Amino acid sequence: MTNRSSASVGAQRCAIALATLLASAGATAQDIFKVGIVSFLSGQAAESFGIPAVNGAKVLVDAFNKGAAPAPYNKAGFGGMKIEAIYVDENGGATKQVQELRNLYDREKVDAVVGYVGSGDCLAVAPAAEEMKKFLLLYDCGTPRIFEDGKYEYVFRTAAHATMDNVALARYLKAKNVKADTFNMINQDYAWGQDSKKDFTWAMEKLYPNAKAGEDQLPKFGAGQYGTEISALMAKTADVTHSSLWGGDLQAFILQAAPRGLFQRTQVVFSAADHVLPGLGEKMPNGVILGARGAYGLMSPKSALNDWWWDLYSKAYNVYPVQAPYRMVQALLGLKLAAEKAMAANGGKKPTHEQLAAALKDLEWDSPAGRIRMALGNGHQAVQDTAIGKTRYDAAKKMVVLDDIVRFPADCVNPPATMKSEDWIKAGFPGAKGCP
Numbered sequence: 299m300t301n302r303s304s305a306s307v308g309a310q311r312c313a314i315a316l317a318t319l320l321a322s323a324g325a326t327a328q329d330i331f332k333v334g335i336v337s338f339l340s341g342q343a344a345e346s347f348g349i350p351a352v353n354g355a356k357v358l359v360d361a362f363n364k365g366a367a368p369a370p371y372n373k374a375g376f377g378g379m380k381i382e383a384i385y386v387d388e389n390g391g392a393t394k395q396v397q398e399l400r401n402l403y404d405r406e407k408v409d410a411v412v413g414y415v416g417s418g419d420c421l422a423v424a425p426a427a428e429e430m431k432k433f434l435l436l437y438d439c440g441t442p443r444i445f446e447d448g449k450y451e452y453v454f455r456t457a458a459h460a461t462m463d464n465v466a467l468a469r470y471l472k473a474k475n476v477k478a479d480t481f482n483m484i485n486q487d488y489a490w491g492q493d494s495k496k497d498f499t500w501a502m503e504k505l506y507p508n509a510k511a512g513e514d515q516l517p518k519f520g521a522g523q524y525g526t527e528i529s530a531l532m533a534k535t536a537d538v539t540h541s542s543l544w545g546g547d548l549q550a551f552i553l554q555a556a557p558r559g560l561f562q563r564t565q566v567v568f569s570a571a572d573h574v575l576p577g578l579g580e581k582m583p584n585g586v587i588l589g590a591r592g593a594y595g596l597m598s599p600k601s602a603l604n605d606w607w608w609d610l611y612s613k614a615y616n617v618y619p620v621q622a623p624y625r626m627v628q629a630l631l632g633l634k635l636a637a638e639k640a641m642a643a644n645g646g647k648k649p650t651h652e653q654l655a656a657a658l659k660d661l662e663w664d665s666p667a668g669r670i671r672m673a674l675g676n677g678h679q680a681v682q683d684t685a686i687g688k689t690r691y692d693a694a695k696k697m698v699v700l701d702d703i704v705r706f707p708a709d710c711v712n713p714p715a716t717m718k719s720e721d722w723i724k725a726g727f728p729g730a731k732g733c734p
Contacts, residue, residue, distance in 0.1 A: 328379075328647065328648050329378075329379055329380060330379060330380050330381075330382050331375065331376045331380070331382070331409050331410075331648065332382045332383075332384065332406065332407060332408040332409050333381060333382070333383055333384070333408055333409060333410045333411070333412055334383075334384050334386060334399075334406065334408040334411040334412070334413065335352065335355050335383050335385050335386070335411075335413055335626075336385075336386045336387075336388050336395070336398070336399075336402075336412070336413025336414055337351045337352050337385075337388050337413060337414075337415060337438075337622070337626075338388045338389055338415060338545075339352065339385070339387040339389065340387055340389045341389040341520070342522065342545055342546030342547060343388075343389075343415060343416075343544070343545035344546075345545075345546065346545055346546065346548075346549060346573050346577055346622075347415060347545045347573055347621075347622045348387075348388060348389075348415065348622070350573070350615075350619070350620060350622045351415070351437070351438070351622035351623055351625070351626040352385055352626075353611070353614070353615055353623060354611060354619060354622070354623025354624075354626040354627050355383060355385075355412075355623075355626050355627075355630060357610055357611060357615075358610075358626075359381050359383050359630070361610060362375055362376070362381055362630075362634065363381055367606075368606050371631060371634055371635075373638065376633075376634055376637040376638060376641075377637060377638040377641040377642075379637075379641075384402065384406055384408060386398050386402065386413070388413065388414060388415060388419060391418075391419075392416075392419050392421070392423075395414070395423055396422050396423055396426045399411060399423045399426055399434075400426065400430070403427075403430055409433070409648065409649075409651075409654075410433045410434075410435060410633060410651075410654060411427070411432070411433070411435065412437050412626075412629050412630065412633060413436070414436050414437070414438065414439050415439055415622075416439060416488075416490070416519075417439045417440055417441035417443075417488065417489035417490040417493070418488050418489055418490075419439065420439035420441065420444055420455075421441065421443065421444060421489060424436070424444055424448065424450060424453045425448070427452055428451065428452050428453055431651060431652075432452055432651050433452050433654045433655055434452060434453045434454070435454050435455075435456060435632075435633055436453065436454065436455040436457075437455075437456060437625050437626050437628075437629035438457060438591075438622065438625045438626075439455070440459055440463070440490050440494070440542075441459065441460065441489040441490055441493050442460065442461050442493060442497075442718070442719045443489065443493070444459075444675075444679075445674060445675030445678055445679040446675070446719060449676065450675075450678055451655055452652075452655050453678065454655070454658050454659075454672070454678045454679075455678070455679050455680060456625075456628055456632045456633075456670060456672075456680050457591070457592065457625045457628060457629070457670075457680055457682065458591070458592065458680055458681050458682050458684070458708070458712055459679065459719070460490065460493055460494050460497060460542070460569070461493075461497050461711075461712065461713060461719035461722075461723070462591075462684055462706075462708075462711045462712050463497075463542070463570060463589050463684070464494055464497035464498040464501055464542075464569055465497065465501045465727070466684050466685075466706045466710075466711045467501075467540070467567050467569055467587070467589060467686060468498060468502050468505050468506075469505065469706065469710070469711065469733060469734070470567075470587060470686040470704050471505070471506075471538065471567070471587070472505045472506070473704055473734050474702065474704070476538065476565060476587075477537050477565075478506050478509050478538045478565075479510065479537050480509065480510050480511075480512055480536035480537050480538070481510075481511060481512065481536050481537060481538040481539065481540060482512045482513040482515075482531050482534065482535075482536040482539045482540070483495050483498070483499070483511070483514050483539070483540045483541065484515040484516075484517070484524075484527055484531065484539070484540075484541045484543065484551070485515070485516060485540075485541060485542045485543070486516070486518070486519045486521075486542070486543060486547065487516040487517065487518055487519070488519050490542060490544075491516065491543075492516075494542035494569055495514065495516075495542070496720070497719065497723060498540050498542075498569070500720065503724075504723065504724075504726050504727065512536045513530050513531055513534050515527040515530060515531065517547075519547070520547065521547065522546070522547065522550050523550070523554075524551050524555065525554065528551075528554060528555050528560060531555075531560060531564070532558065532559075532560055535563050535564055536564055537564065537565060538565045538567060539560070539564045539565070539566045539567070540567050540569070541566070541568055541569070542568070542569045542570060543568070543571075544570050544571070544573070545573075545574075548568070548571060548574050549577065549578065552574070552578060552581070552582065552583070553578075553581060556581065556583050561583040561585070561586065565585075565587065566583075566586050566587070567587040568586060568587070568588040569588075569589050569591070570588075570590065570621065571586070571589070572588060572589070572590035572594060572595045572596065572597070572620050572621050572700075573590070573595075573620040573621045573622055575620070575689070575697075575698040576617050576620065576697070576698075578698070579691070579696070579697065579698065580693075580696075580698075582689055582691065582698050583689065584690050584691060585688060585689060587686060587687075587688050588687065588688075588689065588700075589685070589686045590620065590621045590624075590684075590685070591621050591625070591684070592621070592667045592683070592685075593667045593668055593682070593683050593684055593685045593705065594619075594620060594621045594624035594625070594667055595618060595619060595620040595621065595624065596618070596687070596699065596700045597685035597686075597687055597700060597703055597705075599667070599668050599683075599705075601668075603664055603665070603666050606666075607619065607627060607666040608666070611623055624665075624666060627666060628665035628666070628670055628682075631663055631664075631665055631670075632658065632663055632670060632672075633654075633658070635661065635663050636654055636657040636661060637649055637654060637657070639657040639661075640653040640654050640656070640657035643657070658672065659672065659676075659677035659678065660672050660673075660677035661677075665682075667682060667683070668682060668683045669682070669683070669708075670682050671708065673708075673712075673715060674712070674713070681708040681709075681712040682708050682712075683706065683707050683708050684705075684706050684708075685703055685704065685705045686704050686706070687700030687701060687702060687703040687704075688700060688701050688702045689701075704734050705734070706732075706734065707731070707732040707733075709729075709731040710730050710731060710732050710733040710734075711730075711733075714728075714729045
């Protein structure tokens with residue numbers, strides 16, 4: 299009898315322990331928000347772009363989990379849920395990225411995916427996420443085609459597309475009275491480069507109607523060697539040379555073109571080049587006009603939020619944040635507010651993919667780069683302010699600085715919600731407001 303009683307008590311204790319364990323597991327699932335973060339961790343885009351973006355995510359997620367971010371981002375985690383980040387390498391092409399995306403949702407059971415730099419990757423993963431009815435937040439890629447050619451419920455982009463970058467470049471040239479009777483171009487031969495050269499060409503037709511387009515070089519993504527293209531650009535020198543090269547390709551082009559004197563023979567304008575400045579240092583030519591795809595890095599606005607972010611990143615990595623971490627942080631800030639908004643409407647419970655999407659649609663929030671507004675693509679595509687400046691190496695500071703900075707409000711350089719980018723530029727930027 300005693301042995302039976304002891305066995306019964308032991309069985310009861312085991313049952314209680316198992317029930318407690320199961321309850322704990324259930325609570326853990328509700329108390330953790332899993333987010334897949336995808337960026338280049340290898341390949342030509344890793345050093346200057348992908349890794350800084352991931353580094354930005356790491357310090358910000360840590361600050362979120364500690365409740366150490368400024369208000370209104372100071373609630374620990376996402377509404378009290380601990381954030382668990384899973385980092386995935388974007389290198390490998392669009393087909394691989396679609397499979398990695400499916401793995402994040404199906405195997406890792408993530409609550410959201412934030413990622414993608416390559417425009418080709420974004421064009422591939424967006425319809426895959428939509429088909430799965432899973433929340434996807436594109437933090438960087440530039441092609442306007444995603445929301446201008448497609449309609450999504452679960453897919454968002456929390457940064458402006460590339461039309462802003464190239465319209466701002468052309469407007470900068472005009473504002474600074476830069477001679478541009480002729481212009482050459484060198485852009486990568488895929489969605490980002492093709493869209494960028496078209497937007498710049500169309501903007502120049504409106505702002506410099508007598509300007510003549512010359513060389514139109516389209517090297518492959520990751521080409522690395524640009525001797526032939528540089529020779530062509532120098533053989534037919536133009537007043538202005540436009541490029542949307544980025545990452546390792548941009549670094550390689552600068553290092554190969556500078557010794558040959560290209561930057562002395564033409565006014566080079568880069569649409570997205572601030573991210574290579576810390577690495578190039580004094581090897582970056584003076585007088586290059588460039589953008590950062592937003593008011594980022596050395597062109598970021600003065601604010602308490604930006605001061606906090608700048609110090610957080612700089613102290614962690616001993617270098618100031620540039621384009622990629624700025625775009626990553628504004629994505630995660632938006633995701634945090636959307637998650638907490640959805641939780642509030644859901645009785646404090648973890649939001650579903652549908653609830654996250656509903657909360658982010660049409661949302662606005664403050665970022666270190668200024669106000670972000672989900673104003674295009676039926677509330678799924680962001681607009682933001684941007685800035686353009688000119689390079690100068692400061693020997694005393696031992697770094698490249700930017701002079702002659704001009705700021706462009708979002709409504710000056712982004713199309714209205716009623717028009718596609720191409721139509722807006724070709725029509726002469728109707729509705730543009732606040733332009734310098």
